[in-house]
Amino acid sequence: MSLKGKSIIITGGTSGIGEGCTRHFAELGAKVVTSSIQQEQGVALQDDLRAAGGDVTFVYCDMTDEEQIAGLVQRAVELHGRIDGVCSNAGAWIEGTVEEFDDRTWDLVMGVNVRGNFLLAKHLVPVFREQGEGVLAITTSTAAYVGFPAHALYCASKAALVALIRCLTKDHAGYMRTVGICPGTIDTPMLAASAEGFDQPIDELYAEVAAKIPVKRLGQPEDVAKAAAFLLSDDAGFIAGSSIFLEGGTLALPPW
Ligand SMILES: NC(=O)c1ccc[n+]([C@@H]2O[C@H](COP(=O)([O-])OP(=O)(O)OC[C@H]3O[C@@H](n4cnc5c(N)ncnc54)[C@H](O)[C@@H]3O)[C@@H](O)[C@H]2O)c1
Numbered sequence: 001m002s003l004k005g006k007s008i009i010i011t012g013g014t015s016g017i018g019e020g021c022t023r024h025f026a027e028l029g030a031k032v033v034t035s036s037i038q039q040e041q042g043v044a045l046q047d048d049l050r051a052a053g054g055d056v057t058f059v060y061c062d063m064t065d066e067e068q069i070a071g072l073v074q075r076a077v078e079l080h081g082r083i084d085g086v087c088s089n090a091g092a093w094i095e096g097t098v099e100e101f102d103d104r105t106w107d108l109v110m111g112v113n114v115r116g117n118f119l120l121a122k123h124l125v126p127v128f129r130e131q132g133e134g135v136l137a138i139t140t141s142t143a144a145y146v147g148f149p150a151h152a153l154y155c156a157s158k159a160a161l162v163a164l165i166r167c168l169t170k171d172h173a174g175y176m177r178t179v180g181i182c183p184g185t186i187d188t189p190m191l192a193a194s195a196e197g198f199d200q201p202i203d204e205l206y207a208e209v210a211a212k213i214p215v216k217r218l219g220q221p222e223d224v225a226k227a228a229a230f231l232l233s234d235d236a237g238f239i240a241g242s243s244i245f246l247e248g249g250t251l252a253l254p255p256w
Pocket residue numbers: 011012013014015016017018035036037038061062063064089090091092093112139140141142182183184185186187188189190191
């Protein structure tokens with residue numbers, strides 16, 4: 001399994017899971033274009049990894065803006081001549097029930113999570129078709145399958161991705177391999193934001209959650225990064241259209 005010398009794009013690549021992917025892929029010797037809407041963190045991460053010998057370029061890209069998505073794809077091709085794989089990881093999370101949401105919230109969560117992936121695929125397809133190959137790995141979530149309380153919009157957006165992954169697999173068979181990654185509880189800034197609503201110190205809360213997970217710990221960004229590296233590599237060449245769980249066994253638990 002190797003990403004050495006491969007041209008890889010990562011979206012949402014400057015925080016949490018995406019940052020873990022950027023660091024891991026750079027260590028594996030990939031030529032990485034990492035992107036997000038976190039300009040400062042992006043440049044700092046790029047400089048940090050370049051100082052360690054990594055081939056990493058940060059490109060600002062808001063996944064709600066089609067022109068910027070097209071620009072991201074074009075920039076990676078300009079820099080590295082081709083694109084071997086894409087780790088589409090950018091995500092928006094907002095908690096609430098259907099009564100609490102307005103159109104702005106819908107547009108943001110669906111805009112980043114669903115429309116963003118839809119448009120990214122649209123701009124990748126011509127590149128992959130021309131090359132005759134390419135892999136798109138989309139970060140969805142166990143939330144696609146579990147009805148988490150007050151998560152209607154987020155869960156619906158992640159479930160939409162599971163369907164999108166199947167359709168892309170069928171429509172672009174032969175030159176684009178699309179796979180999904182469904183993380184469970186991963187220790188990232190997004191998880192910390194979701195813990196804010198609890199009146200319990202975060203360490204205590206995390207310890208309680210970890211005790212319930214069959215492997216007895218929270219996931220770390222590196223857990224997802226290692227799985228993503230495998231799914232993007234040629235060793236995963238027979239995996240297509242599926243969304244793979246990385247949740248420490250949580251979904252094996254009985255519902256009581
Ligand atoms: N942390 C978890 O427990 C968990 C579980 C399942 C799935 N996920 C998914 O994993 C992915 C990464 O989440 P994380 O936990 O690392 O969160 P995070 O908040 O640490 O990172 C999210 C990243 O997405 C980027 N982003 C947000 N809006 C964007 C936009 N409009 N355009 C471009 N980039 C944008 C942010 O800049 C950031 O880099 C998300 O898709 C999330 O839904 C996370």
